[in-house]
Amino acid sequence: MASYSKKVLEHFFSPKNAGQIDDPSGVGEIGDPECGDFLRVYIKVEDEKVIDVKYQIRGCPASIACASAMTELVIGKDLEDVMMITDEDIVKELGGLPEFKIHCSALAASGLHKAIMDYFERKFREKNSLEAGSSEDREI
Numbered sequence: 001m002a003s004y005s006k007k008v009l010e011h012f013f014s015p016k017n018a019g020q021i022d023d024p025s026g027v028g029e030i031g032d033p034e035c036g037d038f039l040r041v042y043i044k045v046e047d048e049k050v051i052d053v054k055y056q057i058r059g060c061p062a063s064i065a066c067a068s069a070m071t072e073l074v075i076g077k078d079l080e081d082v083m084m085i086t087d088e089d090i091v092k093e094l095g096g097l098p099e100f101k102i103h104c105s106a107l108a109a110s111g112l113h114k115a116i117m118d119y120f121e122r123k124f125r126e127k128n129s130l131e132a133g134s135s136e137d138r139e140i
């Protein structure tokens with residue numbers, strides 16, 4: 001096994017916040033669920049704050065530790081701050097990764113960013129359908 005930091009091993013052996021959110025505000029997927037590495041991130045947003053994050057993953061020990069650490073960086077933070085979280089932040093949170101495993105952190109950061117994009121897309125669609133609904137009301 002590659003030489004991982006104590007924190008990587010803790011997150012790998014006891015991953016935090018694994019699972020799914022039944023009524024998510026946004027979902028981000030990266031990779032291929034049929035083959036290879038895959039991550040699905042669920043976020044729950046209230047008042048522009050991320051109140052919960054969960055994930056389902058298939059990947060190497062480093063990617064599992066990164067997904068777990070990512071959730072700890074995100075829960076309870078303002079959406080604006082969460083959008084700024086990078087793969088480097090996740091690696092730093094874990095106390096580093098072996099050089100050949102650095103790329104594994106991109107899975108967690110990308111999945112998170114896609115979930116945020118999905119949140120904004122859902123919000124946009126909801127706003128548009130409400131506006132369309134209210135203009136239909138006016139025509140009646």
Ligand code: FES
Nearest residue numbers: 037059060063104
């Ligand atoms: S995510 Fe592919 S080797 Fe770690």
